[in-house]
Amino acid sequence: MAVNYRITAEEMIRATGERVTNARIEILATLLKAEGAMTHGEIESRLAQASGIDRVTVYRVLDWLTEQKLAHKISGDDRVWRFNVATAGNEHKHAHFKCNCCSRVICLDDLGRGWTPALPAGFTPQEIDLTIKGLCAECAPDNRTHDPRKHKVAKPRARRRAVTA
Secondary structure (H helix, E strand, O other): OOOOHHHHHHHHHHOOOOOOOHHHHHHHHHHHHOOOEEEHHHHHHHOOHHHOOOHHHHHHHHHHHHHOOOEEEEEOOOOOEEEEEOOOOOOOOOEEEEEOOOOOEEEEOOOOOOOOOOOOOOOOOOOOOEEEEEOOOOOOOOOOOOOHHHOOOOOOOOOOOOOOO
16 A cells, blocks of 8 residues: 555644644655655755745745654755654654765664763763764665766866966
């Protein structure tokens, strides 16, 4: 049986007691469908043109979803926020894996034993921000079908020298 992400998203939003809007449903459904964390731009590009949801609305809805603990933000070393659906009771107490080749980010909900650091007396953890970096299965060196050229890698632009006369 196929999952209807729109219905799931609507139920999650309705459970907050807040207003249920088409933009909130569409954006949360997009996150639910995703296989990993997504940037604002990726979310915007996946939304149907017919949805009529503009860039500012996407930003506002993502902020609202994080405030409601329906989604969480992941800071990237590229200074781009990525968003993923928050699982109940585990809003942001888990690690992430970021592929150094394709930049895909996934949540690691099960790190096994021993990943909780011992804190000094009187310290209380509120969230964990741990990112493990490496190569995902698709980008791994033993994957013969992988072509790293398919990924958009930003190359630094060369500086121009000022010409003096």
